[in-house]
Structures are given as structure tokens and as C-alpha cells.
Amino acid sequence: MATMRDIKRRRDSIQSTEQITKAMKLVATVKLQKSRVKAENTKPYFNMMYDTISSIIAKSGTIDHKYLKAGSSPKKAVIVITSNRGLAGGYNNNIVKMVNSELPSQDTYVYAIGRKGRDGLSRRGFTIKADCSEVINEPIYQDAADLTAELLDSFAKGEVGEIYLAYTFFKNTVVHVPTLVKLLPVEIEAREKAEEDTKPHAIMDYEPDDETVLDSIVPKYMSSLIYGALLESVASENGARMTAMDSATSNAEEMIEDLSLQYNRARQGAITQELTEIVAGANAIGG
Amino acid sequence: MADMFKLQIITPDKIFYQGDASMVELTTSEGDIGIYANHIPMTAIIAPGILKIHEEGELKKASLISGFIEVLQNRVTIMAEVAEWPDEIDTKRAEEARIRAERRIRDHMKGTDIARAELALKRALVRLEATAR
Numbered sequence: 001m002a003t004m005r006d007i008k009r010r011r012d013s014i015q016s017t018e019q020i021t022k023a024m025k026l027v028a029t030v031k032l033q034k035s036r037v038k039a040e041n042t043k044p045y046f047n048m049m050y051d052t053i054s055s056i057i058a059k060s061g062t063i064d065h066k067y068l069k070a071g072s073s074p075k076k077a078v079i080v081i082t083s084n085r086g087l088a089g090g091y092n093n094n095i096v097k098m099v100n101s102e103l104p105s106q107d108t109y110v111y112a113i114g115r116k117g118r119d120g121l122s123r124r125g126f127t128i129k130a131d132c133s134e135v136i137n138e139p140i141y142q143d144a145a146d147l148t149a150e151l152l153d154s155f156a157k158g159e160v161g162e163i164y165l166a167y168t169f170f171k172n173t174v175v176h177v178p179t180l181v182k183l184l185p186v187e188i189e190a191r192e193k194a195e196e197d198t199k200p201h202a203i204m205d206y207e208p209d210d211e212t213v214l215d216s217i218v219p220k221y222m223s224s225l226i227y228g229a230l231l232e233s234v235a236s237e238n239g240a241r242m243t244a245m246d247s248a249t250s251n252a253e254e255m256i257e258d259l260s261l262q263y264n265r266a267r268q269g270a271i272t273q274e275l276t277e278i279v280a281g282a283n284a285i286g287g
Numbered sequence: 288m289a290d291m292f293k294l295q296i297i298t299p300d301k302i303f304y305q306g307d308a309s310m311v312e313l314t315t316s317e318g319d320i321g322i323y324a325n326h327i328p329m330t331a332i333i334a335p336g337i338l339k340i341h342e343e344g345e346l347k348k349a350s351l352i353s354g355f356i357e358v359l360q361n362r363v364t365i366m367a368e369v370a371e372w373p374d375e376i377d378t379k380r381a382e383e384a385r386i387r388a389e390r391r392i393r394d395h396m397k398g399t400d401i402a403r404a405e406l407a408l409k410r411a412l413v414r415l416e417a418t419a420r
Contacts, residue, residue, distance in 0.1 A: 044297050045297045045298065048364060049366060141299040204329065205328060208317055217332075220368060223299075
């Protein structure tokens with residue numbers, strides 16, 4: 001029977017696909033463990049940075065600083081962190097969808113880190129201002145610092161009025177949340193913070209003065225946010241890929257099981273038919 | 288023995304140092320400072336320089352390139368963007384960087400960013416000093 005061979009061919013092809021997805025899952029698992037440790041290591045730096053910057057803003061609430069208010073330009077810049085490779089479930093698509101629904105495509109410049117996000121957003125009519133897709137393969141702090149410098153430069157020139165960051169927050173191995181945060185102007189719940197700090201507080205001395213300190217700390221704060229986001233995204237990407245490949249593997253297993261059953265039925269059917277034919281033939285001669 | 292305070296040095300990749308110190312010396316944008324326990328609360332910007340941590344009877348040195356420092360009541364946190372222990376510094380590379388930077392400053396060609404070259408020189412010198420002795 002012809003279908004017998006078809007089924008066998010189909011089953012073999014699924015089997016080799018399964019081998020690939022299994023291997024990819026293993027690779028993603030190892031990478032996940034590594035990137036997760038890295039992402040966790042940046043947490044203390046980032047948390048400390050956040051505390052410092054919010055306490056500065058809380059204590060000098062009246063300060064009129066360029067980084068604390070939006071620029072006059074209606075244009076927005078967004079850093080979009082995705083991956084260079086697919087096969088990671090909805091990982092890239094979630095980010096693209098979120099950016100597309102939250103920001104207007106004609107007024108937004110995209111600084112893409114990751115090819116998938118770049119392609120997805122340019123297809124939806126966004127302007128791609130810069131492409132640093134190489135970075136996501138192995139993010140280092142300097143990358144984040146360079147990108148910060150570039151963005152602050154165009155913020156200072158008045159080319160963009162607001163700066164956002166879109167990345168995937170790594171909650172745990174299976175939960176990854178696409179997140180959009182505003183980098184500039186710096187918005188921290190200064191008011192809440194100020195209220196709890198109304199109790200007599202040691203007066204902080206800024207050297208040389210609070211404005212200069214803010215000038216220098218805000219870029220560092222942005223860099224640390226971007227760097228943290230890069231590492232979290234890498235961890236999320238590997239987590240998403242691991243989950244996707246895991247379900248692909250189990251789907252393949254299920255299909256192989258089905259096909260094996262079908263194949264055996266077809267084989268049995270073929271044998272039965274052959275036997276019937278032989279018996280019928282023998283009967284015809286003997287009769 | 289002098290009073291001790293908690294010192295924490297954090298870089299983007301790890302907690303660089305954590306422990307009790309009696310004094311810490313470093314360079315800020317306003318000049319060299321030394322901090323003992325019970326220092327007045329302060330935030331300052333770090334300039335490239337040598338970081339000296341005085342522990343109980345021991346002195347630790349490291350290079351500290353950029354970041355800022357926050358001094359609170361008996362707790363000092365240094366947020367270092369770049370910091371290295373002497374054994375992490377590649378002396379040869381730093382030496383080459385020093386020569387390159389000096390050359391750039393001396394030649395003074397058009398298009399050379401002198402401020403940048405000087406900063407590079409400063410970084411190289413700090414790293415070399417940290418490894419010396």
C-alpha cells in the first residue's frame with residue numbers, strides 16, 4: 001500500500017524535527033541558567049541606583065532640571081530589545097505588538113536591539129533610527145553606555161522629547177512580561193517618597209552641587225536600566241525558547257505516536273489483504 | 288582602632304566589595320577625599336583615581352574609573368561603573384593605551400578630541416598606578 005510508505009516518511013521527518021527541537025531546548029536551558037545568573041547579578045546595582053536617584057529627586061523636589069521635564073519635540077524614541085533569532089514562541093511578537101499599540105508609529109524613532117523587533121516594527125511603519133542588533137548576542141555595560149550617550153545627545157538637541165525602553169521582564173522561567181518604561185524625563189514616584197521621608201532626615205551634601213550630580217547620575221541611571229533590560233531580555237528569550245521547544249518536542253512525540261499507530265494499522269491491513277488474496281488464489285486453482 | 292563603617296562597592300556586573308572599613312580614600316570630581324566613619328551624608332561624582340580601602344590592619348587597592356559615591360550614616364556605597372582590582376588589570380594594555388593617548392595629545396592633529404585623549408591617558412595612568420608596587 002502506498003500510504004504505508006507515506007506514513008513512514010512523515011514519521012521519520014517528524015522524528016528528525018523532534019531531535020532538533022530537543023537539542024534546541026537543551027541549549028536554551030543551559031543558556032538560560034547562565035543569563036539568569038547574569039541578570040540577577042545586575043539587580044543590586046540597579047536597585048541601589050534607583051534608590052539613590054529617587055532620594056535625590058525627593059529631597060530636591062523643586063529642582064528644575066532638563067532631565068526631569070519632557071523636551072518640546074513631539075517625537076519619541078524607543079529602545080526595543082528583542083532577539084536576533086526566532087523559534088522563541090511569542091517572545092518577539094509580544095514586544096512588537098506592545099510597542100505598536102502603545103506608541104504612534106509616525107512619531108516614534110526606534111533604536112532596535114535585535115533583528116526580529118527591527119523587522120517587525122519597520123513592517124508596521126516605524127522609523128528605524130539605529131540598529132544595534134549585534135549587541136544582544138553578548139551585552140556588555142559599555143553598549144548600554146554608548147546607546148545612552150547617543151540618546152541623550154538627541155534629547156539635548158531637541159530631536160526627541162521622550163525616551164522609552166521596551167524589553168521583556170524576566171519574572172521567572174516561564175513568566176516573561178513585555179514591559180515599556182519611560183527613561184526620560186525621569187519619572188519616579190517622588191511625591192510618595194517625599195512623604196515618607198518627611199521625618200527629620202539627615203541633609204545630604206551634594207558635591208559639587210545637586211544639579212551637577214544629577215547631570216552625571218541620570219546617564220548612569222539610564223545605562224544601568226538599559227543594561228539590566230538587556231540581560232533580562234536575554235534571560236527571557238532563552239526561557240521563552242526553552243518553553244517553546246519543550247512544547248514542540250512533546251507535540252512531535254504525540255504526532256509520532258499517532259503516526260506509528262496508523263503505520264502499524266496500515267501494515268496489518270496490507271498483510272491481511274495479501275493473505276486474503278493468496279487464499280483466494282489458492283482456492284481458485286484448487287477448486 | 289578607629290570606628291568602622293560598612294562599605295559596599297557595586298559594579299553593573301557584581302558586588303565588587305563588601306565589608307567593614309575604617310577609612311576609604313578615593314578621587315572625586317572635586318579632588319581627593321578620605322572618608323572615616325560618621326562622615327556627613329554626601330553624594331559625589333567619581334573621577335578616575337586609585338581607591339584605597341583601609342580595613343582592620345590591611346590596605347586594599349583598586350582602580351576606580353567612574354561612578355558616584357553615596358555616604359550615609361555609617362554606610363558608604365560606591366556605585367562604580369568601572370572598577371578593577373590590580374590583578375584584573377592588563378598592564379600591557381594599559382601601557383599601550385598610555386602611549387597611544389600621549390601620542391594623540393602630542394601630535395595634536397586636527398580632529399583629535401583632546402579632552403577624550405586626556406581622559407584616556409588619565410585612565411591608563413590610574414590603572415598603571417594601581418598595579419605598581
